[in-house]
Amino acid sequence: xxxxxxxxxxxxxxxxxxxxxxxxxxxxxxxxxxxxxxxxxxxxxxxxxxxxxxxxxxxxxxxxxxxxxxxxxxxxxxxxxxxxxxxxxxxxxxxxxxxxxxxxxxxxxxxxxxxxxxxxxxxxxxxxxxxxxxxxxxxxxxxxxxxxxxxxxxxxxxxxxxxxxxxxxxxxxxxxxxxxxxxxxxxxxxxxxxxxxxxxxxxxxxxxxxxxxxxxxxxxxxxxxxxxxxxxxxxxxxxxxxxxxxxxxxxxxxxxxxxxxxxxxxxxxxxxxxxxxxxxxxxxxxxxxxxxxxxxxxxxxxxxxxxxxxxxxxxxxxxxxxxxxxxxxxxxxxxxxxxxxxxxxxxxxxxxxxxxxxxxxxxxxxxxxxxxxxxxxxxxxxxxxxxxxxx
Numbered sequence: 001x002x003x004x005x006x007x008x009x010x011x012x013x014x015x016x017x018x019x020x021x022x023x024x025x026x027x028x029x030x031x032x033x034x035x036x037x038x039x040x041x042x043x044x045x046x047x048x049x050x051x052x053x054x055x056x057x058x059x060x061x062x063x064x065x066x067x068x069x070x071x072x073x074x075x076x077x078x079x080x081x082x083x084x085x086x087x088x089x090x091x092x093x094x095x096x097x098x099x100x101x102x103x104x105x106x107x108x109x110x111x112x113x114x115x116x117x118x119x120x121x122x123x124x125x126x127x128x129x130x131x132x133x134x135x136x137x138x139x140x141x142x143x144x145x146x147x148x149x150x151x152x153x154x155x156x157x158x159x160x161x162x163x164x165x166x167x168x169x170x171x172x173x174x175x176x177x178x179x180x181x182x183x184x185x186x187x188x189x190x191x192x193x194x195x196x197x198x199x200x201x202x203x204x205x206x207x208x209x210x211x212x213x214x215x216x217x218x219x220x221x222x223x224x225x226x227x228x229x230x231x232x233x234x235x236x237x238x239x240x241x242x243x244x245x246x247x248x249x250x251x252x253x254x255x256x257x258x259x260x261x262x263x264x265x266x267x268x269x270x271x272x273x274x275x276x277x278x279x280x281x282x283x284x285x286x287x288x289x290x291x292x293x294x295x296x297x298x299x300x301x302x303x304x305x306x307x308x309x310x311x312x313x314x315x316x317x318x319x320x321x322x323x324x325x326x327x328x329x330x331x332x333x334x335x336x337x338x339x340x341x342x343x344x345x346x347x348x349x350x351x352x353x354x355x356x357x358x359x360x361x362x363x364x365x366x367x368x369x370x371x372x373x374x375x376x377x378x379x380x381x382x383x384x385x386x387x388x389x390x391x
Contacts, residue, residue, distance in 0.1 A: 049079040054110050066179045121183035136171035173341045185334040192327045201314035211324050212239045216316040222250045233280040238376040254309045261302035271303040272296045273350045275379045328377025335364040350382035
């Protein structure tokens, strides 16, 4: 058996023996593999990473001021340690994906500080999403929950770390911006709002169902309506109404909702839910049409279904509810997804969202108008409201 196999290897094949061809192929394969691996590892160095000025003058400079570059223990994590997987398969896929980065480098997509900043949020999110998908695999090359001595951590840090471990959160959920400057998280949702605002006042013909873009004035009649007046009431953001009449830049809308007995100055979106649609002065309170009251079995409070017709400026209104909800979702992700995993909106009741958001208010950078919109978005998409339009 062995003799026949040996004779087969020595047998002539065209000009060369089969054994010679196999030997040459084996040597060639080793040389190819060695060369490929050498080139691959050359691209897996910090020197290669910062060989283009886009990285050297921005991301690398930020990294050199971080704890990953210089710290008490003298342990340094370089660019490839954090951004290139160690396992062969994921490493090769990462290198293939990096060809897109080379393309954008050649195209000059981020070749100036201004371009880099304009794209920072999008770039950061791609990295964060990749790390979430891999359960922060590269972080875990050096860090391990099992190796942590929580007694040597600050009490607050130890508590949050152990909670994150219990909840199954991944490293990047809480540690964004640890090696590089955090992007302007408002860039995304504020950009969306500007885009939505370009559609305000358009397609708000009679019979159109519209949403309020922001807090604005309501008036009993159009003759007394001016853009700088306080009005006879306030229409709150993300409130639904129907256009019933127009006069120039002013439109008369009909809104429906609920009022609680004893608190008739407010129109809520739903019975028993503190989702604010409008706040009324006495002049508008008189215009409210109310049905017979019903008792809320959970609280014993009396609620009445109501409707109100009032005037507002058309620049307050947009017809695309989905765009408005997408804006709210982006604001939620940007504001509340930086320090921890996002709680799904439908895991909390509408009335509970007010207290939950208020407890986190000091950690988020929203102005009053944005805060009101975010609260409304969360309430409209809560466990007991389901994300459906409410009038």
